[in-house]
Amino acid sequence: MNMKVILNKDISPLGEEGDVKEVAKGYARNFLLPRGIAFRYTERTARLFESRREEIEERKKLKHDDAASVKERLEALELSITMPAGANGKLYGAVTSQTVIDELSKQGFQIERKRIEIPGNNIKSTGKYKFTVKLYGNTTAELFINIVAQETKTASKELPAKDRRRRAGEDRNENTSGTGENIASEGETAPVALAPEVAATPEAED
Numbered sequence: 001m002n003m004k005v006i007l008n009k010d011i012s013p014l015g016e017e018g019d020v021k022e023v024a025k026g027y028a029r030n031f032l033l034p035r036g037i038a039f040r041y042t043e044r045t046a047r048l049f050e051s052r053r054e055e056i057e058e059r060k061k062l063k064h065d066d067a068a069s070v071k072e073r074l075e076a077l078e079l080s081i082t083m084p085a086g087a088n089g090k091l092y093g094a095v096t097s098q099t100v101i102d103e104l105s106k107q108g109f110q111i112e113r114k115r116i117e118i119p120g121n122n123i124k125s126t127g128k129y130k131f132t133v134k135l136y137g138n139t140t141a142e143l144f145i146n147i148v149a150q151e152t153k154t155a156s157k158e159l160p161a162k163d164r165r166r167r168a169g170e171d172r173n174e175n176t177s178g179t180g181e182n183i184a185s186e187g188e189t190a191p192v193a194l195a196p197e198v199a200a201t202p203e204a205e206d
Contacts, residue, residue, distance in 0.1 A: 003028040004041035006049050010063075011037055012115075016137060018049055018056040060137075067136035070109070074133055074141040079103055085126055085149035095123035095147055100131060103145070123147055 002022045010016045011032075014023070020041060023032065032038040039045045049056070081103055084092040097116040104111055117132040126147045133141040 001025050005032060005038040006041050006045055007038045009037050010136075012134065016060060016063075018053065018060075063136045064139065067139040070135055071139055071141040074104075074109065074143050077107060077143065079107075079143065079145040080148055081145055082148050082150045083126070089126040089149065091124050091126065091147070095129075095145075096121075100143075100145065 001024075003025045004020065004022055005028055007015050007017055007019045007021060015021055021038070023038075028038065028040070033040065081095060081099065083095065086092070095118070097113045097118055100116050100118070101111060101113050111133060115134040117134070119129060119131075123129055126149050128144060128146045131143045131145060133143055135141060
């Protein structure tokens with residue numbers, strides 16, 4: 001069975017302050033009424049809200065105007081989220097509503113996570129995606145976010161030609177050091193090493 005109530009506060013997606021709604025009795029008794037979100041609809045509560053109608057409508061207008069402003073600002077954004085991904089574009093993690101909330105907070109937006117609608121609840125590949133942000137009442141914003149792969153640095157990056165030549169020279173010097181060989185510079189004659197038996201023979205006296 002249902003119960004007729006008047007909402008005392010905005011609650012998505014049920015309705016806004018001052019709206020009259022039919023809800024399940026259990027929902028009303030266990031959640032809405034104890035928390036002051038709604039009152040049971042009676043002639044007395046109806047008169048009370050009617051006396052506040054002008055005040056309530058003014059608040060609604062301000063909320064709708066604010067939502068329209070946020071919608072315009074959101075839809076003007078060009079968001080890009082960088083995520084670790086494989087060569088095939090598959091993300092190592094996933095883009096969730098919390099990922100989007102964190103990115104929007106960097107841009108100065110404070111939006112509840114439950115207001116973000118992501119296709120399939122999360123994104124697992126790079127690409128451009130459309131998100132829906134529920135604002136106030138029936139006002140929603142469509143937001144496009146580009147998911148790009150994070151660049152990774154590799155140790156096997158090719159050196160410029162000049163650096164390769166210098167590296168090759170260093171390698172040759174390292175390979176020849178300590179071997180007993182003498183590398184003569186250009187235009188010079190390398191000294192000849194004597195055989196051990198020749199070097200040990202004393203010079204003949206004059």
